[in-house]
Amino acid sequence: MRLAGQPSLDALCGEYVVGTLRGAARRRFERALHDEPLVAQRLRHWQNNFMPRYAPMIETRPSPRVWKRLEKTLGLARPPWFRRGSWAIAATAVLVIVIGLQLARQEPDAVLIAELSGQAATVSAHLSRDGRTLVLHSDRPVIAGPSQSYELWLLTPEGDVLSLAVLGSLDTRFELPERHRSRLRGQLAVSIEPAGGAPGGKPTGPVILVGAIKV
């Protein structure tokens, strides 16, 4: 049963924030939190406005044992977990080449115009020969969460910031807005925005990818 829109939603958020929501009821609420963006949004309202900040007075320094154990539990200590995965990186590279080849087959006339990089992924942007279609390809699958979208921006050398597309995934193809086709110079950037894109037409969230357009 969906929680969003139910009259009990506020009471549940309140009990969750206070901590009196227990057992199966709390698990149901947490599932809804995950599945229903409106529930998450309502809880955020509660957390932002009805949850006072704890005083620094309550802080207690944990014993060093706790971090040592965590390092062990999570495999954060040497050898670093990210070094152990070199075979995975190699496998990913092969996959990227395979997908890249397929993509090249699908888009025989597309030209690589930019490579956007950031922590999340590296994304290549190909423009079709006729200049109408942009194809984005990410080196790993990155999909926006239920309450967010990615937005692709064109940062022109003149200093304009133009929205090119609102995306659910970094692997996509779309038709470029006609009025922006002639202005494809400068940089491309992707930011995280609320679902449906930045409300005011200007980026509001963190920029996760950026890359220069090759002329």
Added chain:
Amino acid sequence: MLDDRVIKALLLRAAARDEGSAEAFRRLYELSAPLLLGVAQRVLARRELAEEVLHDAFARIWHAAASFDPLAAPPVAWMTAIVRNRAIDVRSSHDVSRVDSYHATLDEDPEGSLDRLFDWNPAADDGEDRRRTAQWLRECLARLGAPERQSLVLAYEHGLSHSELAQHLKKPLGTVKAWVRRGMASLRGCVEARMDGAAP
């Protein structure tokens, strides 16, 4: 004082699972563990159990960092919820001896107890909205009836369940449940009325 923006950046970095992730997570722990241990200790009253909870909660935070949605949840509140919920679960499965002197002062000095537990001073990075809301929340808490306020603070600070509250306050379960429900509803009504009044 934990800065939500710093915590958010560290969480996202930890979630990226790249060369900087382990270091970001260590920094996240360094910054937030003392407060979160304080939160767990309020609920559990026993140091070793609280540290156990801190360990489990951070393991959970590491794994859940990838699904942390910065637009859906304020990061410090998100981490606090993980720690408190874990502490509450551990508390109900252990025989955590009742802290008898939860606070004798709460009844006589409700204002003092609100200021002892919570920080009402605006943080340097707080926007005007946040400052005003904190002030309204403080005023609205003070306006609640004493039993409602006491139930909310006890439940929030010590993670007491409805039945533990009933036992502690020596009142029927139904009465205590109503206090919590009414307390939260009045608090919401009071703060939202001030928000509406301030809206341009």
